[in-house]
Amino acid sequence: MHLVPADRAERRTIDGHRVCDAIAAIGDEAHVRTWADRFSLLADPKRLALLLALHRTGPLAVSDLAIATGMNDPAVSQALRLLRAAGVVTGEKEGRVVRYRLVDDDTRLLLKHCAADGP
Amino acid sequence: MHLVPADRAERRTIDGHRVCDAIAAIGDEAHVRTWADRFSLLADPKRLALLLALHRTGPLAVSDLAIATGMNDPAVSQALRLLRAAGVVTGEKEGRVVRYRLVDDDTRLLLKHCAADGP
């Protein structure tokens, strides 16, 4: 099986068959970038704290999230804007309060892992 | 249960009990940062491709990884240096070839998720 793209076919390999396996394992580039972006959202401690709170506590208001995480309101708002744009959370307006909740199943699965070995 | 730290105890909450739940869900700050760092390693497409290759293919040489991912050698080396410093991978020298493999179970679990919905 020749999975090595033409532009790097002439480069010498150490274990040729493993290179093909590796290319197959990596898969589509778009697929990889999608997951990298997903991980990127969880890579910030503040954002991760927000998501962990939403993961376990259900709909939460912005200012409550700010108190729980020790952030100031604009910082929470900006983080939620990012997460909302990525389709990870959604906000529902009730009067002058906006309650956010988690909507992405893949992210939920990842959060379960890092909530598992907690205290 | 009063889990709100003293420095933000006077701020008004929308749903007081949920704030406490959220703080409990977030847990220790060091724990959150540890996981954020872990996710941060997977947040780069190139690094993620390297890890996916190592996850499924076993010990791989640096230049083979470079061919499989389309990166140049120094880029692979630097990425591996980062992953090695984080304790995610380890390299064993055999002659003039260094083969790397995955050693972190938490990371392995995360990789399994994004390898699951592949092609």
Added chain:
DNA sequence: TGCATAGCTGCGTACCTGTGCAGGTATCGA
């Protein structure tokens, strides 16, 4: 109709990080 609260936005700054290039070290074959 004021006035406080809840949330959002834009801007500027400082910082981090990925990337490529040049050069260095160590091992193997001729």
Added chain:
DNA sequence: TCGATACCTGCACAGGTACGCAGCTATGCA
């Protein structure tokens, strides 16, 4: 011993990103 290969390191540049501040809109209460 000479050269090629495999890998590593340091440095500089560009790009992205988090963070704080100031100001804005909108809702609810008195």
